[in-house]
Each structure stands twice: as structure tokens, then as C-alpha cells.
Amino acid sequence: MNKFVAILLLLSISTSGILGVLNFLTDSWIKIIISNLDSAPKPVAYHTAVFNAVNNTMLIYGGVNSTNGALNTLSKYDLVSDSWFSFNSFNVSNNDITAIPSARYGHVAVTTLFNTMYIFGGRNETTVFNDIYKFNMENDMWVKIEPKGDVPKARWGHSGVTFTNNNQFLFFGGSTNIEGTVLVNDVLKYDFEHDSWISNTPTGASIPSSRYLHSAVFTLTNEMLVYGGIVQDKVVSDQIYIYSAENDRWLNMTVNATSPEPDARSSHQAIMTPLGTMIVFGGHDSKGNPTDTTWKYTISTNSWKFISPDNLGPVPRAGHTCISTQFNTMMVFGGYSGNYASNGQVSGGSFFNDIHKYNVVNSVLRSSSDGVVLVVILSLVGTMVIALCFALDLMNEKNEIQRLEMMEREALAKNNAIELEKIKSDKEKAAKPQLFEKF
Ligand SMILES: *[C@@H]1O[C@H](CO)[C@@H](O)[C@H](O)[C@H]1NC(C)=O
Ligand SMILES: *[C@@H]1O[C@H](CO)[C@@H](O)[C@H](O)[C@H]1NC(C)=O
Ligand SMILES: *[C@@H]1O[C@H](CO)[C@@H](O)[C@H](O)[C@H]1NC(C)=O
Ligand SMILES: *[C@@H]1O[C@H](CO)[C@@H](O)[C@H](O)[C@H]1NC(C)=O
Numbered sequence: 001m002n003k004f005v006a007i008l009l010l011l012s013i014s015t016s017g018i019l020g021v022l023n024f025l026t027d028s029w030i031k032i033i034i035s036n037l038d039s040a041p042k043p044v045a046y047h048t049a050v051f052n053a054v055n056n057t058m059l060i061y062g063g064v065n066s067t068n069g070a071l072n073t074l075s076k077y078d079l080v081s082d083s084w085f086s087f088n089s090f091n092v093s094n095n096d097i098t099a100i101p102s103a104r105y106g107h108v109a110v111t112t113l114f115n116t117m118y119i120f121g122g123r124n125e126t127t128v129f130n131d132i133y134k135f136n137m138e139n140d141m142w143v144k145i146e147p148k149g150d151v152p153k154a155r156w157g158h159s160g161v162t163f164t165n166n167n168q169f170l171f172f173g174g175s176t177n178i179e180g181t182v183l184v185n186d187v188l189k190y191d192f193e194h195d196s197w198i199s200n201t202p203t204g205a206s207i208p209s210s211r212y213l214h215s216a217v218f219t220l221t222n223e224m225l226v227y228g229g230i231v232q233d234k235v236v237s238d239q240i241y242i243y244s245a246e247n248d249r250w251l252n253m254t255v256n257a258t259s260p261e262p263d264a265r266s267s268h269q270a271i272m273t274p275l276g277t278m279i280v281f282g283g284h285d286s287k288g289n290p291t292d293t294t295w296k297y298t299i300s301t302n303s304w305k306f307i308s309p310d311n312l313g314p315v316p317r318a319g320h321t322c323i324s325t326q327f328n329t330m331m332v333f334g335g336y337s338g339n340y341a342s343n344g345q346v347s348g349g350s351f352f353n354d355i356h357k358y359n360v361v362n363s364v365l366r367s368s369s370d371g372v373v374l375v376v377i378l379s380l381v382g383t384m385v386i387a388l389c390f391a392l393d394l395m396n397e398k399n400e401i402q403r404l405e406m407m408e409r410e411a412l413a414k415n416n417a418i419e420l421e422k423i424k425s426d427k428e429k430a431a432k433p434q435l436f437e438k439f
């Protein structure tokens with residue numbers, strides 16, 4: 001690591017230590033104080049949450065309440081002022097109300113860089129859906145779309161990620177019936193530039209079995225990481241699968257055997273951090289009981305780490321949402337404390353509408369009452385460090401590739417096959433550096 005970066009990093013850590021905003025030694029969660037809790041959505045589970053980076057807000061859509069009623073409410077949370085926003089969530093372009101999704105839960109919400117949110121699939125009490133909807137987060141309006149291509153099977157409990165380079169969403173798995181007994185393992189591609197479905201059958205070394213209520217995140221190197229979920233016969237999975245979006249292939253991978261592994265998990269949530277780690281929070285364990293544990297999976301070492309939080313964290317839950325924000329924090333919202341019900345019903349336990357923050361860099365939750373300004377300053381320093389590392393990494397990578405290309409031309413001229421093979425493998429390594437593995 002460059003010295004300058006190290007100093008900046010130290011600075012950001014010591015500053016936060018002195019000022020007491022982040023207590024990076026205790027690995028603790030702190031519940032945030034929300035100024036207008038009465039505007040918060042009602043307690044809900046199996047809803048979706050997305051982060052709107054432009055407006056620094058979190059959008060919550062749909063879900064199921066404690067009496068098994070599906071909802072179609074949309075709520076907005078301001079991440080800077082830590083307050084709920086009221087707005088007309090049923091505003092629709094051209095007054096075409098068919099552009100608004102019907103009440104649902106177990107659906108997927110994904111966003112594009114162009115400030116739109118899409119809602120795909122989900123279910124209500126009786127029906128599983130295969131329809132897709134678009135919401136413009138800039139002017140808060142539903143926009144009617146008529147997708148082209150083969151309409152996929154209806155599903156709920158599936159996952160979705162955004163493959164920005166290709167203007168695509170990738171949806172994986174899900175249950176096609178409400179009981180959760182007919183599961184799928186296809187990767188659906190949706191081109192959000194042309195609003196069309198693309199049919200697709202990925203191959204690969206280890207293709208995950210059909211499942212639902214798993215999680216999926218997308219990495220900086222365009223891979224989708226699928227974790228856990230419920231597979232056939234209600235068995236809960238503890239496996240990680242990696243899908244290369246660029247090559248449309250499932251990769252063969254096994255978790256580093258020296259690392260501890262979390263118990264099997266479903267209805268949990270996972271986020272990807274800028275440090276190349278996946279954070280997994282909550283969910284039902286292998287016996288169907290809700291948990292409050294936090295695990296970190298490092299892609300570069302392919303290993304798990306248990307982050308032991310104290311009692312101040314969210315109570316055990318499943319069917320909640322986690323989003324990753326610009327401030328290096330993870331926001332947890334809602335969920336319920338009931339057990340996994342094998343009949344597909346969501347009942348029992350308490351339903352929640354609380355919000356928790358977790359600092360993904362220092363493994364600490366941060367309170368909103370600590371002051372927005374400090375949070376902004378600290379995150380600016382954090383962002384600078386990350387941006388600098390990115391720049392340095394990219395520069396190194398470019399130089400290394402240029403050097404290898406020169407050597408390649410020389411080896412070609414000399415017709416040296418052994419040397420060429422070595423350069424080729426070095427080039428592959430150089431083109432895919434493990435960002436931030438130094439941390
Ligand atoms: C979101 O941000 C954009 C760009 O800054 C702004 O034009 C728009 O009014 C904002 N929308 C809301 C609902 O705040
Ligand atoms: C749950 O949602 C349904 C449908 O929207 C509604 O009729 C019911 O009153 C709600 N139950 C509670 C406890 O809010
Ligand atoms: C819906 O959005 C449009 C465009 O932003 C705006 O002009 C209109 O006032 C909004 N309608 C309502 C009922 O909020
Ligand atoms: C579930 O959705 C279907 C299709 O939109 C609808 O016909 C049905 O009335 C809904 N069920 C409930 C309980 O709202």
C-alpha cells in the first residue's frame with residue numbers, strides 16, 4: 001500500500017476514534033433515532049429496499065404485514081437527515097394506472113444508474129406474478145413498460161442484481177408456486193435499455209440447484225454471488241455460487257476450508273462492500289429459526305469471518321432488507337421474527353419497521369444523532385481513500401499490462417512458446433487484480 005494512502009487511512013481511523021463517532025473496537029450496532037417515526041411505514045416483511053444514490057434516499061416497496069396482507073405502498077427514507085419522507089407514491093405518467101404494480105411481497109427491486117427502479121415478480125395471498133414495473137426515482141413516477149421477448153415464469157423469493165456494463169438485470173431462482181415447492185434455477189436476463197427479456201441457459205462447473213429465499217450480490221469484477229436459500233424438500237443451503245456475467249457461466253468454487261462457515265441460511269440479506277467483501281445479516285437458520293448474526297465473506301481469500309455484534313443490534317429477524325449506502329454503511333429495515341413456515345405463509349413472531357445502521361468499513365453501527373456533518377466528513381475521507389486506491393490500482397494494472405504486452409511482442413518475434421504461455425497467464429492475472437486485498 002502506498003504510504004500516503006496509509007496515512008490517510010490512519011487519519012480517518014484516528015479522527016473517528018478521537019471524536020467518538022465510530023467505535024471501531026467494539027463491533028457494536030446502534031439503533032438510530034428517527035425524527036419522524038410516525039411517518040414510518042407499518043411493520044413489514046418480504047418487502048424490497050433500494051438505494052437512490054442521486055437523492056440519498058432509500059425506497060421501500062410492498063411487503064407483507066402481520067395478518068398476511070400483501071401491500072403496494074412505497075415509502076422513502078432520507079439517509080442524510082434520518083427521516084421518513086412523505087410523497088405521492090402513486091403518481092403515474094399519462095395517468096395510466098396499469099403502470100402501478102399490484103400489492104405483492106417476495107418480489108425483487110433493482111435499480112439502474114439512470115435513477116430508475118424496476119420491480120419484478122413476487123406474490124400475493126393467492127397468485128405468483130411474472131410482471132415487471134418501472135419507477136422513475138427522479139420525479140417519483142411509475143412509468144408503463146411493455147417488455148419484449150419471452151415472458152419468464154412467474155416467481156417469488158428470487159434474487160436480482162444489475163450488470164451495469166451490459167445494461168442488464170440478472171434474476172436468479174425463485175419459487176413458481178405460493179407453497180414454495182416448485183423451484184427454479186434459471187438466470188433470467190432483462191435488458192433495461194430496450195425493455196426486453198433475453199432467454200438464456202448458462203453452463204458451468206457448479207450450477208446451483210433450484211432454490212428460493214437466497215441472496216445475490218454483484219461484484220466489482222462482474223460476478224454474481226448467490227448464497228444460501230431453500231432448495232428442494234425444504235433443505236436450507238449454506239453454499240456460495242459464483243456466476244460470471246461476462247462469460248455467462250457458473251464458476252467452480254469451494255469455500256476456504258480453514259475458515260469458519262455460517263450455518264445454512266434463508267430469507268437473509270447480503271450486500272457487497274467497496275472492499276470486496278459480502279456482508280450477510282440475519283435470516284432463518286437451518287432449523288427455520290430467525291437469527292441476528294452478521295458474517296463477512298472475503299472474495300479474495302474465499303473465506304468467511306463471524307462478526308460478533310453485541311446486544312444493541314437488530315433482534316433476530318428474516319425477510320428484512322439490507323442496502324449499502326454511499327456512507328460505507330449498511331441499512332437494515334423491517335422483517336419479522338417468526339419461524340420459516342413450510343406452507344409459504346408468513347406468520348408468527350413480531351413484524352418490524354425499525355432501521356439500523358452498520359458501518360461496513362469498521363464493522364460498527366453508527367447512530368444518526370452523532371451528527372450528519374461528521375458522518376459526511378468521515379465518509380468523504382473514506383471515499384477519498386477508496387478513490388485513491390482505485391486510481392493507484394488502475395495505474396499499476398495499466399503499467400503492468402503494457403509491460404506484459406511489450407514482452408509478448410518480443411516473445412512472438414522470437415517464437416518462444418513457453419515464454420508466451422507464461423506471459424499470457426500473467427496478463428490474465430494482471431487484468432483481474434483483487435482490488436483492496438491489501439486492506
Ligand atoms: C432527486 O435528485 C434530482 C437531481 O438532483 C432532482 O432533480 C430531483 O428533484 C430529486 N427528486 C426528489 C424527489 O427529491
Ligand atoms: C394488512 O394488509 C391488509 C391488506 O392491505 C389489510 O387489509 C390489513 O388491515 C393489514 N393488517 C394490519 C395489521 O395492518
Ligand atoms: C406527478 O408528477 C408530475 C411530474 O413531476 C407533477 O407535475 C404532478 O404534480 C404530480 N402529481 C401529483 C398528484 O403529485
Ligand atoms: C392476488 O392477485 C391476483 C392477480 O392480480 C388478484 O386477482 C387477486 O385478487 C389477488 N388476491 C388478493 C387476496 O388480493
Ligand SMILES: *[C@@H]1O[C@H](CO)[C@@H](O)[C@H](O)[C@H]1NC(C)=O
Nearest residue numbers: 204205206207251252253254
Ligand atoms: C471443481 O473443483 C473441485 C476442487 O478443486 C474439483 O475436485 C472438481 O473436479 C471441480 N469440478 C468441475 C466440474 O470442474
Ligand SMILES: *[C@@H]1O[C@H](CO)[C@@H](O)[C@H](O)[C@H]1NC(C)=O
Nearest residue numbers: 256257258259300301302303
Ligand atoms: C484461507 O483463509 C485464511 C484466513 O482467512 C487466509 O489466510 C488464507 O490465505 C486463505 N487461503 C486461500 C487459499 O485463499
